[in-house]
């Protein structure tokens with residue numbers, strides 16, 4: 001956190017403007033924002049990365065999941081200033097420059113892992129978080145790793161199948 005951000009926290013004043021610099025999907029950006037801006041609002045409103053969704057705003061649903069320095073986090077649960085200096089990956093950062101889908105995105109498509117699609121970006125970011133712990137996760141590990149992600153269409157069965165298939169495709173590509 002910047003010195004200015006720390007000062008504002010200590011003073012209890014979170015509405016001061018602050019400059020933050022983050023690397024988002026490989027591109028460095030510097031923006032001046034209000035101290036009380038949530039990371040999810042910074043991504044969606046300032047950077048127009050609207051693939052990160054807001055389902056609850058209270059850290060319940062996981063729709064806002066992004067990777068912060070390689071680990072999945074709920075971006076409605078931290079202030080943007082707390083991410084100052086960090087590397088962030090959103091769902092938009094997974095596809096190639098040519099627009100080809102990430103293997104996990106393909107697996108969700110191929111296994112009908114989405115219905116309305118609202119939860120899907122968060123599910124995929126959490127799925128990749130599961131793979132960072134286990135290259136070939138068991139069904140139990142997948143279900144446990146998705147504990148913080150809710151699907152209001154209740155498509156969990158196919159989501160688990162999609163993650164299993166995506167994990168296999170990624171592992172095969174790495175062999």
Ligand code: FES
Pocket residue numbers: 053054055056057058059060061062063064065074075076077
């Ligand atoms: S919007 Fe962040 S957990 Fe629901």
Ligand code: FES
Pocket residue numbers: 113114115116117118119120150151152153154155
């Ligand atoms: S596919 Fe609709 S919320 Fe999950």
